[in-house]
Amino acid sequence: MQKQDRAPEPDRRADAPATGAGRGRHPRGLATLVLAELWERFSLYGMVAILVHFLAASRGHGGMGLHEGTAEAVEGVYMAMISLLALPGGWIADRFLGARRAVLWGGVVIMAGHVLMAVPDPAFVWPGLVLIVIGTGLLKPNISALVGRLYAADDDQRRDAGYSIFYMGINLGAVIAPLVVGYLGEEVNWHLGFGAAAVGMALGLLQYVLGGRRLTAQLRAEPVVRLTPAERRRVRRTGTYGVVFTAVLIALLAAGHALSIDNITFVLTLVAVVVPAGVLLSMYRSPKITPVERIRLRAYVWLFLAATLFWLVYDQMGNELNLFAAQKTDLSLLGWHVPASWTQSLPSLFVIALAPVFAAFWVRRGRHMGTPLKFGLALLLTGASFVVMSGAAAIASTGVKVSLMWLVGVYVIQVMGEMCLSPVGLSVTTKLAPRAFTNQMMGVWFLAAATGDAIGAQLPRLDAVIGQSLNFLWQGAAVIAAGAVMVFFAGRLKVLTGEAATARETVGAAA
Numbered sequence: 245m246q247k248q249d250r251a252p253e254p255d256r257r258a259d260a261p262a263t264g265a266g267r268g269r270h271p272r273g274l275a276t277l278v279l280a281e282l283w284e285r286f287s288l289y290g291m292v293a294i295l296v297h298f299l300a301a302s303r304g305h306g307g308m309g310l311h312e313g314t315a316e317a318v319e320g321v322y323m324a325m326i327s328l329l330a331l332p333g334g335w336i337a338d339r340f341l342g343a344r345r346a347v348l349w350g351g352v353v354i355m356a357g358h359v360l361m362a363v364p365d366p367a368f369v370w371p372g373l374v375l376i377v378i379g380t381g382l383l384k385p386n387i388s389a390l391v392g393r394l395y396a397a398d399d400d401q402r403r404d405a406g407y408s409i410f411y412m413g414i415n416l417g418a419v420i421a422p423l424v425v426g427y428l429g430e431e432v433n434w435h436l437g438f439g440a441a442a443v444g445m446a447l448g449l450l451q452y453v454l455g456g457r458r459l460t461a462q463l464r465a466e467p468v469v470r471l472t473p474a475e476r477r478r479v480r481r482t483g484t485y486g487v488v489f490t491a492v493l494i495a496l497l498a499a500g501h502a503l504s505i506d507n508i509t510f511v512l513t514l515v516a517v518v519v520p521a522g523v524l525l526s527m528y529r530s531p532k533i534t535p536v537e538r539i540r541l542r543a544y545v546w547l548f549l550a551a552t553l554f555w556l557v558y559d560q561m562g563n564e565l566n567l568f569a570a571q572k573t574d575l576s577l578l579g580w581h582v583p584a585s586w587t588q589s590l591p592s593l594f595v596i597a598l599a600p601v602f603a604a605f606w607v608r609r610g611r612h613m614g615t616p617l618k619f620g621l622a623l624l625l626t627g628a629s630f631v632v633m634s635g636a637a638a639i640a641s642t643g644v645k646v647s648l649m650w651l652v653g654v655y656v657i658q659v660m661g662e663m664c665l666s667p668v669g670l671s672v673t674t675k676l677a678p679r680a681f682t683n684q685m686m687g688v689w690f691l692a693a694a695t696g697d698a699i700g701a702q703l704p705r706l707d708a709v710i711g712q713s714l715n716f717l718w719q720g721a722a723v724i725a726a727g728a729v730m731v732f733f734a735g736r737l738k739v740l741t742g743e744a745a746t747a748r749e750t751v752g753a754a755a
């Protein structure tokens with residue numbers, strides 16, 4: 245499961261539509277949004293389940309014939325760009341389209357991308373991926389915001405339950421997608437699988453349009469902060485640059501040379517590192533924030549780095565672990581070969597199973613654990629998962645295919661780590677956001693995933709240099725070491741984030 249699937253922070257806007265007294269049934273529009281997101285996740289994760297296999301498959305087997313390291317880098321950078329574009333996607337909705345229309349147009353663009361991917365011609369693959377990235381960046385942050393705006397009052401007791409339903413819909417789509425799209429893509433035809441993803445997005449759009457009447461009048465005609473003439477000129481200029489850049493990018497990718505594709509992934513990885521660093525630095529140096537806010541922003545940087553390391557390892561399930569399942573795992577079951585892409589359903593399945601357990605645990609014990617300690621535990625767990633993978637890779641290096649239980653164990657450990665980090669990520673981001681940058685900080689959380697995904701996309705290339713087992717081992721050990729540091733300094737960071745009893749005095753003294 246990817247970072248766009250984390251339980252979102254409820255939208256607390258004052259203009260949220262009235263929907264009742266906070267008791268009883270949920271707003272009818274919730275079903276519309278849940279189903280739209282379920283089908284959007286079906287289309288995304290179905291496609292992701294087979295993307296790296298398609299890119300690495302030979303031309304004779306209907307694939308793109310890319311080197312494995314290149315295919316893995318493309319998949320990882322692709323996911324990074326989806327997270328990166330969530331930031332401008334939210335801005336476009338706030339200032340130009342409005343969240344409801346942004347979701348609609350985002351879905352249309354996503355479906356168009358999947359349709360292009362379904363065309364059995366390599367020339368359509370790269371434009372298809374670009375469209376899916378753009379559409380998802382527009383849809384994902386805004387459909388989450390619409391869920392929050394269904395509830396009028398900040399203390400509406402249905403709000404958290406509504407987001408839990410939304411969250412389960414997301415994971416249900418992520419469980420089903422690899423089973424359907426993965427089977428069609430691997431066992432029948434790659435492009436038929438991509439076509440199934442397009443059908444999924446079309447179903448989501450259809451019910452979103454038909455269910456539009458269930459959304460309140462305020463959501464159907466929501467007010468937006470219109471652009472000023474000067475801002476419109478800047479947007480047109482930036483949009484022109486973006487179109488030119490995208491056209492050049494697609495042209496280079498369409499050239500079909502591995503070297504060109506590799507260079508592009510390197511450039512996009514650099515973008516995914518530089519942009520978040522620039523955003524955080526500009527906030528830190530802004531005269532709009534107070535000394536106390538600046539101190540808390542420094543604390544948030546450490547949490548941001550921890551989240552980056554977490555996603556760096558966790559999201560390699562879509563490329564490195566996906567190929568490991570296909571090539572080095574015994575997938576036979578009662579005489580039938582299980583498609584490797586089906587293993588991509590396991591993380592979301594474990595999320596559904598473990599989320600209630602961890603939710604109950606946090607209610608009972610969570611108040612004794614601060615966010616930094618939870619982040620530290622997340623790093624320890626996800627690092628340990630790659631230490632386990634190094635053992636599986638060592639066995640596989642002898643030519644023996646390993647049991648599927650190795651991957652099952654790794655995904656259980658990783659999801660346990662996710663339960664420590666993901667539910668509190670958006671919450672602490674909102675809590676530590678400087679008042680002048682409250683809205684922007686929601687997008688900053690997604691930037692941690694973008695940076696982690698982009699860097700993690702390049703690391704599988706080291707398999708050819710130091711061996712896959714050692715590559716897993718050093719990454720796992722490094723993340724465990726970072727987790728240990730986070731746990732060691734958890735008390736200090738807890739004070740700086742304002743979660744400790746002495747936070748006010750300490751922050752005031754430091755200021």
